[in-house]
Amino acid sequence: MGATTMTQTEIMKNTASGHYFDAHAETMPREALAALQFERLRKTLRNAYDNVALHRKRLDDAGVAPEDVRTLDDLRRVPFTFKTDLRDHYPYGMFARPVSGLARLHASSGTTGKATIVGYTKTDLDNWADLMARSMHAAGARAGDVIHNAYGYGLFTGGLGAHYGAERLGATVVPVSGGSTERQIALIMDLGARVLCATPSYTLAMAEVAEQLGVDLRRSALKIGLFGAEPWSSAMRCEIEERLGLKAIDVYGLSEIMGPGVACECTAQAGLHGWEDHFLFEVLDPETQVPVPEGNAGELVITTLTKQALPMLRYRTRDITKITTAPCECGRTHLRILRITGRSDDLLIIRGVNVYPSQIEAVLVGRPMIAPHYQLVVERHGALDHVTIEVEAQVGVDSKAFPAIARDVAHHVKSLVGITTDVMVRLTGEIPRSQGKAVRVRDLRPKE
Ligand code: DLL
8 A cells, every 4th residue: 555545543534524434334344344235235135025026026036035145145146137127117117115205216318218217215315415425525525615516417317416415525516517618617717616527528528618718727726527427538537637637536327226426436546436335346247147357347237235216136237347356545445446448338349359439539539639529430331340430620720631630540549449440530519519428429330
């Protein structure tokens, strides 16, 4: 552990001074954490079995009764839950509580098909606010901070999730939601926000508008950003930190499990602490469903441990990542998720090479003369998939330079990612700007 390690006494001091830091929960020895997880897992299985017909049937079919799970390893005998289960039981079929016992509903951002509805009891909302406050504290936010919240308010969990977390932390929230970018910038400058909550892509759209207005966001009071809701590369992190003059922290979550705050980086920026007192994390090979060794990439599978309204057993997130249980310099003992590379649904297979859009992003961001806005257009040429990368020239770049830019990008994507692509250089503003989650792929392949 490095010199920056927070000692137990310092952690206690932090708590005593009123900061939102749960030293007991966050630095619990891993054996104690496992014991707590097991106790909560048993309760979750009981809740799911007794109150959700689908879970009861799946467990019965697998020949597993809740009390047959006698160790955390026995979790492997429990069947998976999929996003399609929520769709198939729309709207309330997966709930373990009657609707009259729920305090709030949200919906997940499905781009295809029916939305999935998720619900919370008052206790669920309370736990969510605690975990989001815990995440914000880990990111460096403190009571008394002004927190500018540009996550969309409404059915999306980002807005209200960050809002109640910020209030729980003791901060002052500016509940702006997404859009009206010029106004956002004026509010950031005028109200002295120290913390920004937004998607990484919308943050860059704000940075761009600020520059057009002649406003230097690096001179604002912003020091910390909590960015998530979509995959983003470390190149994107550097770009954001540079252009806004803040520390960019990665926050992860999904509505089916809770919303933002399932995992969050601490100020060490060395992976997102998955809050293991509330969730059980597994990383599995998506094909064989066998756990991958720690440090190897696989699909993140999450079981909720405290959710009342919507207990989830081994939910297949489709998110691809790696985890580590190695100690973190901050002193927290909860495992770390090492950045979400992408969703298995977004995996492109280009002439046999597996590629996530974020790998291409990592090459694009920071290359000379192009802006950090891009889209990948995927087409089928005969039997083969083909990708055209649309990038945008920076303001003021002469169009005579476009062919050279295109060659440079294609060359670097080929040598660093291993795929052959066409590159099209667009004029400023031609790539659509995001106000929430960015659309990175335009898939023009015929639907099977
Ligand atoms: O995006 C919740 C959220 C809001 C997280 C604000 C963070 C900040 P959904 O709309 O249900 O919920 O989408 C969840 O978004 O399965 C991932 O594929 C992706 N995602 C979320 N956070 C990250 C992240 C919210 N930090 C889906 N990195 C997830 C990469 C992320 N992908």
